[in-house]
Amino acid sequence: MTSFWFAALAIGCAGCAELYDLDPPQQEDSSRPYILPAHVSVKPVFFVAHDQPTPSADQKSRFVRHLAWAQQRYGEMLGNGVTFTLAADDVEIVRGVHDIADYLKPPDLGGSEIMSELLAHVHHTRFDNPFVFATILMNTTSAEPSGYGRPCNGGLDGGGGLLVMSSTTLDSFNFQSTLQHELGHSFGLPHVDVYGYDINTSASIMSYNTGQWTNGFTPSAMPGILIPEDRHALAMNDRVFSALQFDPMRDVPTGYALAPVVPLGAMDVAGQPPNLVTASTSSGEMYGSSVSHVVQGILEPSRGPGVTFDPTAMWHSDVTPTGEVSVELTFPVEVALTEIRVHSQHSGLYHAALAVRIEARPPDSDFVEVTRRAVAVDDRVTFSVTSARVWRLSFRATESGMVVIRGLQFFIDGDEVFPPFVPQP
Numbered sequence: 001m002t003s004f005w006f007a008a009l010a011i012g013c014a015g016c017a018e019l020y021d022l023d024p025p026q027q028e029d030s031s032r033p034y035i036l037p038a039h040v041s042v043k044p045v046f047f048v049a050h051d052q053p054t055p056s057a058d059q060k061s062r063f064v065r066h067l068a069w070a071q072q073r074y075g076e077m078l079g080n081g082v083t084f085t086l087a088a089d090d091v092e093i094v095r096g097v098h099d100i101a102d103y104l105k106p107p108d109l110g111g112s113e114i115m116s117e118l119l120a121h122v123h124h125t126r127f128d129n130p131f132v133f134a135t136i137l138m139n140t141t142s143a144e145p146s147g148y149g150r151p152c153n154g155g156l157d158g159g160g161g162l163l164v165m166s167s168t169t170l171d172s173f174n175f176q177s178t179l180q181h182e183l184g185h186s187f188g189l190p191h192v193d194v195y196g197y198d199i200n201t202s203a204s205i206m207s208y209n210t211g212q213w214t215n216g217f218t219p220s221a222m223p224g225i226l227i228p229e230d231r232h233a234l235a236m237n238d239r240v241f242s243a244l245q246f247d248p249m250r251d252v253p254t255g256y257a258l259a260p261v262v263p264l265g266a267m268d269v270a271g272q273p274p275n276l277v278t279a280s281t282s283s284g285e286m287y288g289s290s291v292s293h294v295v296q297g298i299l300e301p302s303r304g305p306g307v308t309f310d311p312t313a314m315w316h317s318d319v320t321p322t323g324e325v326s327v328e329l330t331f332p333v334e335v336a337l338t339e340i341r342v343h344s345q346h347s348g349l350y351h352a353a354l355a356v357r358i359e360a361r362p363p364d365s366d367f368v369e370v371t372r373r374a375v376a377v378d379d380r381v382t383f384s385v386t387s388a389r390v391w392r393l394s395f396r397a398t399e400s401g402m403v404v405i406r407g408l409q410f411f412i413d414g415d416e417v418f419p420p421f422v423p424q425p
Contacts, residue, residue, distance in 0.1 A: 034333055035415050036159045037130035040239040042067070042183070043087040043122075045135045047114055047164070049100040052138040055167065060091045062170055063136055065217070070179050077205075077226045078234070082244045084187070087131055094121050100139055108267070109145040110137065115152060115162045116270035126152050126272045129160035132186045132240070134179075139166040147178045149185025153275040154266030155296075155421030156236040161186035162267070174213035177220065180205050184230070187237055188264055195229050195259040204230055228252045233261045236423045260298075263421035273332035277418050283325035284318025286402070291315045291327055298422045299407040302345040302352075302377055309346040309404065316351070319401040326394040327405070331418065336387040339411040344395070344404060345377040351404040352377050353395035360388035367392055385412070 044067055046055045055063075067086065075083035096103065096117055103110030118133050119126060129152060137145065149163040163182040169175050184206050192207050193199040199207050205224035212224040226234070228251055235246035252258050266275040277295040285291055288311035298313045309316070317325040345352035355374045358381065359367035371383040395403045409424070410417050 032336060032412065033125040034127040034335060034417050035412065036153075036417070036419070037128055037239060039085075039242070040130050040132060040160050041085040041087040042071075042134050043131040044091040045118065045133050046091055046093045046138060046167075047096055047118070047135050048093060048138045049096045049098060049103055051099040052140060054093060055091075055136070055138060059136070059167060059170055063091055064089070066170075066176055066179055067134060069176060069217070070183060073180055073223070074183070078231070078241070078244060080243070082241060084132075084183070084240050091136075094118060100137075100141060103137065104139075104142070104144050108150075109148055109164070111148050111150065111162060111164060112268045112270045114164060115267060116272060118162070119269070119272070124160075126267075126269050126275065127159060132161040132163070132183070134183070134186075135162065135164045136167050136170065137164050139168055142166065143168040143172070147182045149182035150267050151186060151188045151264055152267050152269065154188075155263045155419070155423075156188040156233050156261065157238055157423045158188075158266070158275070158419065158421070159239065161188075173215040176214040176217070177205070177212050177224065180224065185264065187234060187240055189230055189233055190262050190264055192227065192229070194262045197227075203227065206230060228256060228258050229261065232258065233263075236261065238423070261422055265421075275418070276332055278330045279315075280328050280330075281315070281317070281326060283320060283327075283403075286316040286318050287311050289314055289316040289404075291405075294327060294405045294408045295329065296418060296420050297407055299343060299409075299420055299424050302343075302348050302406060304348045307347050307350075309350070313406070314346060315405045316346075317397070317403045317405075320397055320403075321401075323397055323401070324394050325397060325403045326392055327408075329391045329393070329408075331389050331391075334387055334389040335410070335417055336385050336412050337383075337391075337410055337417075338385050338413055339380055339382045340393070341378070341380050341409040341411070342375050342393075342395075343378050343406040343408070344375070346404045346406065351400055351402045352398060353403050353405065354398060355396040356381060357394040358383065359392045359394075360386050361390040361392070362388055 071083050143166050151161040153159050163186045189206050192202045192204045203225050204227045211222045212220050214220050232246050234241050235244045279291045279295050281291040294315050300313050357372040358370040360370050361367045370386050397403045
């Protein structure tokens, strides 16, 4: 033990007129389907359950018109010509494998199964999917779902997403305002009440303010807006809004208390692994902290003044009798990595990791050492490409005998995989 850590410390820190299938889209590396897409666009879809009719030409035309209007509205709300892109000018029709009743089940009214079938249709996984599927579910039996929206992998820049609305709602007076709202969810926006605002009266499109309701293609007299928290979150979704910048001096009114962004969780997608890296430790979880915070969490900086330890975002180990604490990570799929970024310490002063040893466990084998080295409080540890599903990181403690880890990030050749739900600056 002593000789290992001494050696580590000595290193130094350093598409739609008919039903059809798409050709498989080109991927940068089909052997790494967990790498997120560089750009995400909105793909118009009619999803036709097995017992439902195909959409009429009028339904398709109205949906295309509504999406163009929603695209324009986002451009007006964000300004400077910034809005989302459409993957096609026409609507693609996708035939489902089940009857309508089989989709309209809790908890997500078919979201999981519809997303699964759409991903199979475009030959993508939940991770490398470059589309937000703007989906009209053909449903002649009811108006369900009236609206469903979610980023597939959760968070604010985690790839594609899904919104689903019943074909019956195309005839409803407030379809457009609902579409704008559900697009917001698919881009990662939560309801405004998570920020403490009244969900029935807020000016945000992410409220339930009935004053914002449109009437067919007639705008509301009081259209919804994107409040500073909405703009802040959308600016973090670089895959959809790459040109959007958030400037607190410009985008936050004087005296306005900007709330921290709140990410949405990931979808369950039938037949797909979860977007979840799990972490466990035998080194204790002190002061209300959790080792689960080291992966895909909100990464807070280590800074003062004063004590800025946040147990809701960090992991604080117990005192180690060996001078070493460890974390075991299990990815939902086998991943190839070339870099792990380690963020330790809190308040600019306490419980930094002095060194790290990284091990990977091949299937049906014990852990194999990948690298070891000393680390600074925010450091990049690079190594030769290594593939595994289970990894173990061991950290050398300071004289306090404890280590605080604020987060870990994972990369393959510069591409971040399974990133935090709130993107890091």
